[in-house]
Amino acid sequence: MYAEVAGFYARQMRRLDEGDAEGWAATFTEDGVCRLSTRPEPMRGRAALAAGARTAAAAIPAGERRRHMTGMFEIEARPGGILHVRANTVVYATGAGGEARVHQVCGCTDTLVRGPGGELLVKDRRIDVDGA
Amino acid sequence: MYAEVAGFYARQMRRLDEGDAEGWAATFTEDGVCRLSTRPEPMRGRAALAAGARTAAAAIPAGERRRHMTGMFEIEARPGGILHVRANTVVYATGAGGEARVHQVCGCTDTLVRGPGGELLVKDRRIDVDGA
Amino acid sequence: MYAEVAGFYARQMRRLDEGDAEGWAATFTEDGVCRLSTRPEPMRGRAALAAGARTAAAAIPAGERRRHMTGMFEIEARPGGILHVRANTVVYATGAGGEARVHQVCGCTDTLVRGPGGELLVKDRRIDVDGA
Numbered sequence: 001m002y003a004e005v006a007g008f009y010a011r012q013m014r015r016l017d018e019g020d021a022e023g024w025a026a027t028f029t030e031d032g033v034c035r036l037s038t039r040p041e042p043m044r045g046r047a048a049l050a051a052g053a054r055t056a057a058a059a060i061p062a063g064e065r066r067r068h069m070t071g072m073f074e075i076e077a078r079p080g081g082i083l084h085v086r087a088n089t090v091v092y093a094t095g096a097g098g099e100a101r102v103h104q105v106c107g108c109t110d111t112l113v114r115g116p117g118g119e120l121l122v123k124d125r126r127i128d129v130d131g132a
Numbered sequence: 133m134y135a136e137v138a139g140f141y142a143r144q145m146r147r148l149d150e151g152d153a154e155g156w157a158a159t160f161t162e163d164g165v166c167r168l169s170t171r172p173e174p175m176r177g178r179a180a181l182a183a184g185a186r187t188a189a190a191a192i193p194a195g196e197r198r199r200h201m202t203g204m205f206e207i208e209a210r211p212g213g214i215l216h217v218r219a220n221t222v223v224y225a226t227g228a229g230g231e232a233r234v235h236q237v238c239g240c241t242d243t244l245v246r247g248p249g250g251e252l253l254v255k256d257r258r259i260d261v262d263g264a
Numbered sequence: 265m266y267a268e269v270a271g272f273y274a275r276q277m278r279r280l281d282e283g284d285a286e287g288w289a290a291t292f293t294e295d296g297v298c299r300l301s302t303r304p305e306p307m308r309g310r311a312a313l314a315a316g317a318r319t320a321a322a323a324i325p326a327g328e329r330r331r332h333m334t335g336m337f338e339i340e341a342r343p344g345g346i347l348h349v350r351a352n353t354v355v356y357a358t359g360a361g362g363e364a365r366v367h368q369v370c371g372c373t374d375t376l377v378r379g380p381g382g383e384l385l386v387k388d389r390r391i392d393v394d395g396a
Contacts, residue, residue, distance in 0.1 A: 002135030003266030003339075010336040014350070065394040067369050069352055071203055071335055072142040075135075086146070088201055090224060092354060092369045094394035100366040102232040105199050105224045130197040130226035134267030203335055204274040207267075218278070220333055222356060234364040237331050237356045262329040262358035 005075050005085060005112070008120045013068035013089070021053035028122045029113060035126045037106075063096030066103065083112040083120070089127075105130040137207050137217060137244070140252045145200035145221070153185035160254045161245060167258045169238075195228030198235065215244040215252070221259075237262040269339050269349060269376070272384045277332035277353070285317035292386045293377060299390045301370075327360030330367065347376040347384070353391075369394040 008027070015024040025046040028034070034049055035042040043052045060066060072088040086109055093103035111124040140159070147156040157178040160166070166181055167174040175184045192198060206218040218241055225235035243256040272291070279288040289310040292298070298313055299306040307316045324330060338350040350373055357367035375388040 002138065006266065007338060010338045010350070013336065014338070065369075067352055067371070067394060069201070069333070069335055069354060071201055072145065074139055074142045074146070086142070088199055090201060092366060092394075094369050096395060098368075098393075098395035100369050100394065102224060102234060102366060104230075105197075105226050105232050107199070129230075130199060130224075130232065131228060131230035134270065201333070203333055204277065206271060206274045206278070218274070220331055222333060234356060234366060236362075237329075237358050237364050239331070261362075262331060262356075262364065263360060263362035 001075060001077070001083075002073065004120065005073060005083065008112070009070040009073075009087065012122075013070055016053060016057075017067050019057055021050045021057065024053050025050035027120075028125075029115070032122050033124050034122075035124075037126075037128045038132045060093075061095075065094045067092045067094070070108070081114050082123075083110075085110045085112055133207060133209070133215075134205065136252065137205060137215065138203075140244070141202040141205075141219065144254075145202055148185060148189075149197075149199050151189055153182045153189065156185050157182035159252075160257075161247070164254050165256045166254075167256075169258075169260045170264045192225075193227075197226045199224045199226070202240070213246050214255075215242075217242045217244055265339060265341070265347075266337065268384065269337060269347065270335075272376070273334040273337075273351065276386075277334055280317060280321075281331050283321055285314045285321065288317050289314035291384075292389075293379070296386050297388050298386075299388075301390075301392045302396045324357075325359075329358045331356045331358070334372070345378055346387075347374075349374045349376055 012027040028046060028049055031045055033042050033044050043049050068089055068091050070087050070089045074086040076084040078084055089106050089108055091104040092100060094100040107128045109126045110122055112120050113123045115121045144159040160178060160181055163177055165174050165176050175181050200221055200223050202219050202221045204220040208216040210216055221238050221240055223236040224232060226232040239260045241258045242254055244252050245255045247253045276291040292310060292313055295309055297306050297308050307313050332353055332355050334351050334353045336352040340348040342348055353370050353372055355368040356364060358364040371392045373390045374386055376384050377387045379385045
């Protein structure tokens with residue numbers, strides 16, 4: 001289960017880093033919710049999630065590359081096949097000149113469920129951005 | 133075993149990040165030792181460990197949030213149910229204004245044993261802080 | 265498999281951080297290739313790999329400590345016992361005065377095979393350094 005969960009986050013975050021907003025939104029359930037401590041309203045549903053990812057990508061300065069690292073998983077199996085996952089994510093930013101820095105540090109509290117093919121999907125995510 | 137060890141470090145470090153000094157100390161054996169390359173004397177026993185964690189927390193500037201990421205586990209099972217673990221830890225700091233940075237990078241060399249309920253506990257930890 | 269792969273990267277990168285260029289090169293096949301987005305020519309074979317690692321180590325400023333963190337593994341088993349692995353690596357640098365920073369962020373795309381003793385070895389690695 002650890003391997004499956006860790007692989008899920010790697011794939012999901014890599015889609016964000018590659019600018020695949022739709023592919024990222026597809027890792028949530030149809031009615032999936034993402035609550036960011038930096039936004040007053042949660043994003044609800046894949047269309048809103050994809051739009052949110054596109055807006056975030058558009059706000060990245062030209063030439064800057066972002067990359068997510070997620071880890072520190074605490075995974076708890078709950079009744080009904082639900083997984084409750086706590087994780088930390090660090091987002092790195094590298095400018096066109098190669099200078100790298102920490103962009104953002106956050107904690108994730110997720111409810112994962114199984115999709116129709118048995119695959120993991122995020123039903124509910126809360127992201128607590130440090131310093132916000 | 134990998135999953136158990138990785139989950140142990142996630143839980144343990146998260147207690148530090150949440151300011152739970154006693155909860156963190158409780159992840160060591162009663163006579164657990166923590167040797168920091170930045171301190172002349174090791175901390176011995178849970179009371180000293182908790183006091184050390186409280187002192188470290190008190191030294192964090194107001195409004196600054198710290199978060200640990202531990203990874204790069206090399207796990208070796210030794211006779212007597214002992215686990216010898218090498219790991220790296222990066223501590224991030226985020227100020228109240230949201231500016232994030234690397235606070236500290238270190239290597240961990242741990243001896244883990246089983247507690248009365250079969251849970252993992254640190255018997256001996258050596259932390260080598262880079263640049264110190 | 266996840267545990268084996270994660271442990272392989274931990275051991276391999278730690279050799280680099282400890283300045284063990286030959287030990288690092290030995291985690292590649294005899295004819296192993298490492299392609300860096302920052303170098304026009306790939307390094308081919310263990311002698312060239314070890315020489316490349318020594319050159320990189322010699323370029324580190326005096327008193328600076330580097331440490332790698334690799335994670336975000338996506339592992340795919342392919343026919344013939346080959347593992348295709350995607351991963352992210354962040355390299356941290358800490359100066360003699362203790363000031364730590366992100367040195368480099370990169371993505372790794374690796375082909376791993378089994379050596380004579382069944383151990384994992386890198387047959388082909390591509391490193392995409394962000395901002396380069």
